Amino acid sequence: MNARKLLLGSSRLCLVPVFLLVSSVAMAGTSTLWLDELDWSGMRQGYGNPQVRQSVMGRTLTVAGHAFARGIGTHATSSLVLDLRGKAVQLEALVGVDDEPKTYPGSVEFLVLGDGKTLWKSGVMKGGNAAKPVNVDLNGVKSLELRVTDDGYTVVKRKKLAVGESFGEASLMSMRRHSASVVALEDSEVLAISRHSLIALQHEDITLFALLMMNIARELARRLKFTDDVLLHYLDPDPKN
Secondary structure (H helix, E strand, C coil), X not given: CXXXXXXXXECCCCCEEEEEEEEEEEECCCXXXXXXXXXXXXXXXXXXXXXXXXXCCCCCEEECCEEEXXXXXXXXXXXXXXXXXXXXXXXXXXXEECCXXXXXXXXXXXXXXXXXXXXXXXXXXXXXXXXXXXXXXXXXXXXXXXXXXXXXXXXXXXXXXXXXXXXXXXXXXXXXXXXXXXXXXXXXXXXXXXXXXXXXXXXHCHHHHHHHHHHHHHHHHHXXXXXXXXXXXXXXXXXXX
């Protein structure tokens, strides 16, 4: 295999740790409701569950170095729909990308929709950007949606593949499609192995098939070890221990 300078990446960024810090919703009758006091179990998000008053990794909500005691930690993409019944008058909030995704920072966009119409958009926000204030008039709004998108076309550069390195083993071994893609930076020769060809090899040359499977297993084990290291970096509250 001659795969010089292939760039392995993902076509879309769907798991960006973000936070949605909603200060309050002013209700008719001058009462104020903090949204992190509501039931967020109905929120739809790309991965995991929303976290109340903490990041998706269970840490303090932090944007551009500033910590926040209240708010919701979520992943992009995500959406929460609230039934206001026309009784809310104002939404005040701060939104931003949490400082957690330091290894693979991404970009997102926050939207506030009322009765299906866009009332406010943050524009594209990236890790390190200061939190943006939100101030939306909700008079007459019956259905409020708080949405976080993944900016649509974010590409995360993972690594450059050297001569002899491979990619796509997980897709070859499983029945599910994967989102990783590869871009050739210069003219390259690549050996492609389909699942059909792999099954045929098992019947034609069991020794070669076993050797190939062993090497695929080794590569997958190496990548799993790398993934474990990344997860421990985020989950361990004190990496020095």
